[in-house]
Amino acid sequence: MVVYRFLLTPRWLGILALTLVAAAVMVLLGNWQLDRYHARTAINERIDAGLRMDPVPLRDALPAPPGGNGTAGPAPAAERAWTKVTATGRYDTSNVILVRGRTVDRKVGFEVVTPLVLADGTAVLVDRGWIPPAPGGDATAQPPVPAAPSGEVTVTGRVHLSESGSVAVSRRDGRLETRRIGVTQLAGELPYPVHGAYLLLDEQDPAADPTFKGVPVGYTNNWQNFGYVVQWWIFAAMTLFGYGWVARREARRLAGPVEERPVDRAAEPAPRDGDPVRAAR
Template identity: 70%
Template sequence: MYRFLLTPRWLGILALTLAASVVMVMLGNWQLSRYQDRSAINERIDAAARLDPVPLTDVLTPPATAGTVGPAPHPDAAWTRVTVTGRYDSANVVLVRSRTVESRVGFEIVVPLVLADGTAVLVDRGWVPPAPGGAAAQPELPPTPEGEVTVVGRMHLSESMAGSVSQRDGRIETRRIGVPELAAELPHPTYGAYLLVDEQTPAADPAFTPIPIRHENNWQNGGYVVQWWLFAGMALVGYGYVARREAHTRSGKRRPRGDRLEVAAVSPPVAGSRD
């Protein structure tokens, strides 16, 4: 009944079905790994919020010479709360353009915080709106604190695909916060990650909007896992259904046509005929 499955046509269909199912299972496994990675990031964010800050040098290796950047921290160290004391370098403020906070486009203001040993760590002080004239208009900057400042902040890894760093009206501008790219523009050896301000002493200027720390959308990846694995199962079930229907179709075509009762054997005699 199912001998037709061994024909080249049906063997080819089976091979394609199995290949598609394997690919979909692998895509589901990849989404599962993404779900696990993002879940781990969310756990680190939540855990860091509950812990006391640690000194910056407990997490980051100091850089060497001016224009260079220190080693990047291990990804597991991201979002660690650290504390550091230094002086803001107001001559090297970095404007990070086209940044969205609360559905508004503006600038994040990043300033090197120079430590007592001459090294610096980039500190994202917060978000400000652009000046009147459009989203690209350079903002009015809140004043940079003079003297010694203590910052408690979340450690953020350098952003990927940072692109070029430019100068406009005497200010450093960039689209993304790439620590190595910015370090090349600064006169200080720079640590390999930057900080998002949680607290500052003296207090941060209220003109800044704090940068929100967003949790990763891990449930989206979890949904994709279920989706791909369901598709893989549906492909196999679909092959079985089509094969079964084909088998029944072929069986019906081969059914004998002479299995009816002979009508003449049971029909009544015609009037006038002899027994």
């Protein structure tokens, strides 16, 4: 082990420190991706649970908005996302919201969101489904929107958290338009308190217009995060292995070539007469 004393020199101690820091950072990055894998797995499990469960009353998943008109209530707890709920009220057809730039089956169109006003005067936004743009126009051409049922409507849908990001809300041809379903921003355009999440419609009584296509639920790609976990941890192991390999190569270089032992000719047995070796000599 004397040959490895060079590892105690300042240069090699510095290399070791950098190696350990790099490996530690890679392990931490792997742990971070592992946390994201668990979080995304939990989301997918909630989506599956929402598909299987029986619907519960809206109030069991969403607290009532405590503020006044034009305000949004608190967002539900994360574990309440994708809960299947049922609610009864009347659609406010004077405040239909068109969410443009939404893709279903590789086609760009609009999601139609309509406030459902409940008996207590509050409302919950209901994503009634996807429709294509107006025929002959581009992807931003406002489509003809199928009329919402008049009178009392009972909807069954899954709780969808408000979409993040600040996006302008405008009114065009009597309809609100936006790019994201941001409940807080949309609530500011409406004349009643709004619940802090919206519903992705599954069923409706009276039945929904067949023009609407159901908005698919987006599962998270949790296995991609798991792949990153394995990748970062392998990189950490390779970094440590590389340090050991370089150190061993340096030790062999310092040790120098192995000298061959000299052949003692005197110790060789004397060749006999007629021995081909003697004849060769």
